[in-house]
Amino acid sequence: MNIGQSGLVKPYGDTLDDGKVQLSFTLPIEWSEAADEAARQLVAKMGFADVQVVEGRRIATGFSFFVVYGSSTQSIDASKIAAPSAKAHAMSMEEIDALLRDRLGRKVRVAGACIGTDAHTVGIDAILNMKGYKGDYGLERYQMFETFNLGSQVAVEEFVRIAKDRQIDALLASQVVTQKGSDVKNFTALVELLEAEDLRDQVVLICGGPRVTNLMAAEMGYDAGFGRGTLPSEVAGFIATRLAERVEKTRGQR
């Protein structure tokens, strides 16, 4: 690892600690040489040094586009940063089925839905449908999962009601649309309602979507969060491991 003299890291262009960063953005002003200068000064105010506007042009009446390089004056100690991954449970479908059979001795009931008004089922379908994603089978295919794919636009209240009525072990909430924070609002509403109904601790609660991170999931009160490129077996492995841990804990308490 390349650590600068300070022990901190900076963006790397072609020399250690040169801090080179590229930015591109639009300003709502007509293009002119003064607009280029405005872009340069703006990036300098952001804290970048050696700012160069390498491209500036008009893209519409009253709008200009810029490509800018600058050197970061900030650095970070990357060794002190932790972002736990929920994908640390790499197991095959057979291993997961075996684990559940062995530790739980019953089928695990999983319900998934696109909550709120979101109608994009791509993610939840990739995880749940038999076919799966990238050659990795979906949860429907597992012997030890009983799955309920509730599809799109499932109200949070409905999702919680189903969780209760069908005694669901794991809930998968998906959000693809993130405009104006709608994803976080819906995810939060689900946790709050589960807590209000005294169900939060009874389920493994998982969120997913292209913008979801495990860190964000933890902050919202979820057990795990899965982002873009997630394979069904990664979600299945997490559910299985978490449920197996719970069984251990219960036994330990006895």
Next chain:
Amino acid sequence: MELRIDPSVVAACRSLAARVARPVEEFIAGHSTVAVERSVLRLLGVDGVNAEEIPLPNLLVDSLSPEQRAQGVALAFGRALAETGLEPAALAEEIAAGRTTLAAYDATPAAAARGALAPHVERAMARIAGRREERRAALERAPQGEPPLLYVIVASGNIYEDRTAAVAAAEAGAQIIAVIRSTGQSLLDFVPYGPTTEGFGGTYATQANFAIMREALDVIGEKLGRYIMLTNYASGLCMPEIASMAALERLDMLLNDSMYGILFRDINMKRTFVDQHFSRMLNAYSGIIINTGEDNYLTTADAVEQAPAVLASQFINEEFAHRAGMPDRQIGLGDAYEIDPALQDGFLFQVAQAQLTRQIFPDAPLKYMPPTKHMTGDIFKGHLIDAMFNLTSVMTKQTIHLCGMLTEAIHTPFLGDRALAIENARYVMNTARHFGDEISFKPDGLIETRARDVLRDCRTLLEKVEARGLMDSIAAGVFADVKRPPDGGRGFDGVFARGEGYYNPFEEALRA
């Protein structure tokens, strides 16, 4: 650049599609839906909402008795028009205010109702014809430029922000603007009212929003000397209503697929089949080009595997559109550039499919959709994949080209993203403008073989669908691996059998 394909296989596919559609059409002819009836009212001039924000067309159709509904809303409404002597809008207001009801005029003869309706029907038809004529004249005055026509999406949720973005995109070179709808609108069984400034993942389709965008595009189109087309969505539970509003506000294109809602939005199949038919009759008359949604097969499953299903769906969409009276020049069949970029020779497969579609549907304004499924946060790679898509489009002479965004999969496009996407397309399409005319395919090479394989498998698939029937095939998961039962899904309760004496004056006028 021609693929050597067997025309007898193409002809076989067309006749299979005709046999697939025939029994469905019999069903369509015997049924109507609440959405069809509401669009009859909208065309007659009923609009607005009551104090609870319920649109008056919904209020009136929901007030019908089952017996009245089976006759079509026009007769009940026409009886009330005849007896009260009111204009349609005023009559609807009276009913909304509770001062009269559609139940009060049951004794009035049907002939009187028809007579009272006639001038309003004529007025609506004339208004739509006028809008069509406006488009024709505008296109003559300010032609669009040559295809592939650059189509971009605006989707801020706020119609006024959308307007700013649309005007900027037109200045950058866009020839078609589509306003993406708020997520979830397809599942609303009503059309929201008035200008809207809040939506998620898109902006509500309302008649007022249509008018706001139309005006802005007309102004910038005049300034640029290029007519800018406007697109929205006649899909979901309100297909025919959106088609009527679009006809009245001179939209130029509508996304409108005979099966999309069934497969991908779990809308009841009977509802969809009936709704798509009446909406396409309207689209045919209003000169609106439909865009079908075959790209969805490719985004939800493997694109190489699904290629025959895409072609089969194109044949079925073409057949249903023909049956609704649409000419080829208004049938924008869909395809998409969705093959995994990691696949060796994937580009060759894309070219094969795009060229195959071009040759099989020579007069259709094909709609080519950009990569979305394999787009990641890597905007640099995304921009490059978009360039390959642009090349395929210009080589194979696609007509409607939805510009791919480098930030696909990240956010709804920024203004700058759209400008970059249009520049990418303009560069590639200019530098390779006549490339397709200069090259020929290697006989029996990878591209030609792939095209023939897709066509052959499409025929097999259509044979299977024809043998089972379309509704049973959809129930069995033949399309996109999605299973939808004939009486399941959203909106089924809004489908009803036409009773003796059922009357839809617009259906008659549109057939004439």
